[in-house]
Amino acid sequence: MHHHNDDHSCIEDSLADLALLDMLTAPAPPSPADLKKKHAYKRRDADLDPLLLAAAASYGHVTRNHYAHDFFPAVGDPRAEGAYDWTKWQPEDPSARHERKPRLKYVSRQAPRSQRAKQEGKENDSTGSTGGPLQCANNLPLPSSKPSSPNAAPSSSSPASVAPASLLPPSAELEVKCMARTRVPTPHGPVFLHLYHNTRDSKEHLAIVVDPAQLQDTPSVAPPIRSRSLDAVWSDSETEMDRITRGAYVGRLSQNSQIPSRPADQRRDPPSLDTIPSPLVRIHSECFTGETIGSMRCDCGEQLDEAIRQISQPLTIPSPTDPSRTIRIPGRGAVIYLRQEGRGIGLLSKIRAYNLQDLGHDTVTANLMLGHKADERGYAIAGAILRDLGLGADGSEGVRLLTNNPDKMQALEKEGIRIVERVPMVPRSWQRRQHSKLGADLVGVHVHDTDEEREKGVTMIGTGEVYGEDLDKYLRTKVLRMGHMLPLLSDPSEI
Numbered sequence: 001m002h003h004h005n006d007d008h009s010c011i012e013d014s015l016a017d018l019a020l021l022d023m024l025t026a027p028a029p030p031s032p033a034d035l036k037k038k039h040a041y042k043r044r045d046a047d048l049d050p051l052l053l054a055a056a057a058s059y060g061h062v063t064r065n066h067y068a069h070d071f072f073p074a075v076g077d078p079r080a081e082g083a084y085d086w087t088k089w090q091p092e093d094p095s096a097r098h099e100r101k102p103r104l105k106y107v108s109r110q111a112p113r114s115q116r117a118k119q120e121g122k123e124n125d126s127t128g129s130t131g132g133p134l135q136c137a138n139n140l141p142l143p144s145s146k147p148s149s150p151n152a153a154p155s156s157s158s159p160a161s162v163a164p165a166s167l168l169p170p171s172a173e174l175e176v177k178c179m180a181r182t183r184v185p186t187p188h189g190p191v192f193l194h195l196y197h198n199t200r201d202s203k204e205h206l207a208i209v210v211d212p213a214q215l216q217d218t219p220s221v222a223p224p225i226r227s228r229s230l231d232a233v234w235s236d237s238e239t240e241m242d243r244i245t246r247g248a249y250v251g252r253l254s255q256n257s258q259i260p261s262r263p264a265d266q267r268r269d270p271p272s273l274d275t276i277p278s279p280l281v282r283i284h285s286e287c288f289t290g291e292t293i294g295s296m297r298c299d300c301g302e303q304l305d306e307a308i309r310q311i312s313q314p315l316t317i318p319s320p321t322d323p324s325r326t327i328r329i330p331g332r333g334a335v336i337y338l339r340q341e342g343r344g345i346g347l348l349s350k351i352r353a354y355n356l357q358d359l360g361h362d363t364v365t366a367n368l369m370l371g372h373k374a375d376e377r378g379y380a381i382a383g384a385i386l387r388d389l390g391l392g393a394d395g396s397e398g399v400r401l402l403t404n405n406p407d408k409m410q411a412l413e414k415e416g417i418r419i420v421e422r423v424p425m426v427p428r429s430w431q432r433r434q435h436s437k438l439g440a441d442l443v444g445v446h447v448h449d450t451d452e453e454r455e456k457g458v459t460m461i462g463t464g465e466v467y468g469e470d471l472d473k474y475l476r477t478k479v480l481r482m483g484h485m486l487p488l489l490s491d492p493s494e495i
Contacts, residue, residue: 175199176384178207178230181247183215188312189330190215194227194247196388198381206337207385210311212330215252221320222276222332223269223397229388231261264390272397275317278420279391280333282307282402283382283412285340288347297354297470299427306425307335307402333400334389336382343367344376357470362477374482379408383415392417404484424485427475428465 176198184193192214194207207227213220231248243260244253250261261267284307290300311333319325342350345367353366364374386392392399392412398420401409409419478484 173199174380174384176205176229176381176388178227178388179246181227181230183253186308188308191308192247194230194385194389196381196385198384200381203339205339205381205385207389208308208335208337209389210308210334211332212312213332214250216330217251219270221270221273221317221327221329223272223390225279225332225334225389225391226261226264227388228264228390232263273317273320275320276329277315277317278398278400280311280331280402280423281386281391281399282311282333282335282425283338283379283408284335285338285343285377288341289350296468297357298474299471302428302465303425304335306428310402310423311335334386334391336385338377338379338382340377343374344378345370345372357473362481363474364477364481375407379411380415383412383417386412386415386417392419404478404486406483406485422485426486427471429467429471430475430486432465 176196178194179197180195182193184191189210190212192209192211194209196205196207198205209225211225213222214224214226230246234242240258240260243249244258248261250259251257282303284304285300287295287298287300287304289295290298290302291304292301294301310331312331314328314331316326316328319327341347342353345353349367349370349372352370353363356366356369357363361369367374383393386399387394390396393416398418400421400423401412401419402423402425403409404425409422413419475486479486
């Protein structure tokens with residue numbers, strides 16, 4: 001019997017809803033007299049009826065679609081008519097509608113696609129740009145500007161002064177902060193991936209730290225490579241789980257081991273011994289084409305893999321307790337991964353530069369034709385990350401830098417990084433050719449010939465080698481026009 005009463009109540013509610021729907025969607029709106037009739041249109045949610053009636057009167061014509069979505073204009077806006085108390089709303093005389101104040105309307109912030117295309121400009125829009133086809137690409141929308149200081153000078157709106165999309169207002173001093181750290185197993189062994197934020201740009205730069213000794217249970221003979229900003233105390237209210245979650249832990253993190261790290265000034269690290277080689281460091285710039293899809297126009301993917309492989313090689317040192325014996329310790333160092341694609345010009349301009357290279361121009365000329373410099377990279381952030389890791393500055397041990405670029409060495413030294421040795425980065429295809437021509441003893445390199453080695457790489461290329469006419473032209477340009485320190489033979493076929 002109770003179930004029957006529920007069905008009867010549901011039918012009454014449905015009929016009441018239909019009656020109100022027919023009234024609202026009728027060709028002629030209801031008269032004030034009809035609306036004032038007692039129980040003329042009964043609903044189970046009677047308190048909302050004034051809202052729906054207000055929508056009908058203000059919108060002019062309410063369709064069934066509006067009714068189904070419960071559309072009430074400007075309900076949350078205190079400036080809207082009747083918003084102070086909808087229960088006191090009264091319908092107006094239709095003849096006085098022309099005297100009403102303009103109704104508040106919602107304006108979408110997302111313009112139609114055609115309008116946005118005109119505002120932002122498109123590469124295939126012939127009217128979007130009046131400049132030549134080989135000018136610098138300034139047709140990308142800039143991010144929303146952040147509030148600057150009251151004393152900041154107003155920026156110019158001319159295209160020449162438009163800053164790159166990733167730049168933030170310059171600060172008085174560059175600062176970096178490691179936001180997270182985690183262990184990542186790789187074919188060359190475990191690494192610690194560090195993600196950094198900075199006050200210079202909005203990019204997330206990375207540090208790939210190779211220091212597997214931190215995962216061992218036995219004490220290490222070398223000081224650990226750790227981020228000072230990560231291990232610092234961020235707030236008085238942070239918990240041990242907060243520190244562990246962001247990566248500020250020691251040892252190997254597991255269900256049975258969760259040991260938060262201490263700030264740098266509260267821990268005792270082993271001193272650096274003169275018999276231990278300085279950490280091997282590589283400053284690597286992002287290259288989507290070389291690292292992700294295996295492009296053979298450059299050797300960037302190969303360089304990233306080779307850097308991690310070389311840093312991961314075990315080191316043979318005299319025993320601290322018995323100098324007449326030798327011991328092997330895990331390799332140590334870091335790859336600073338900077339998000340500056342295409343030598344700083346970005347992926348869009350880099351792809352356009354590739355087309356110019358296919359027309360016969362080298363990589364330097366292609367950049368210049370697009371309105372860029374031959375190399376627009378900067379290394380201030382890399383220097384700050386190295387300082388945060390305790391590598392090469394502030395009284396810490398120096399670094400061995402894996403590079404062929406003299407400009408990179410000078411830039412890091414300008415940032416206060418102490419470089420004790422330059423380790424050349426010879427392309428594997430050049431190593432193999434020199435190996436076959438001069439012999440292993442003269443070249444002093446290891447050639448990766450086995451299939452097992454080729455399958456252990458960390459990029460698309462793996463531990464294989466990049467080769468081809470495009471690569472040789474690219475490398476020769478770096479040597480002849482950019483001053484890279486590589487052994488360049490006179491006969492390209494022998495390189």
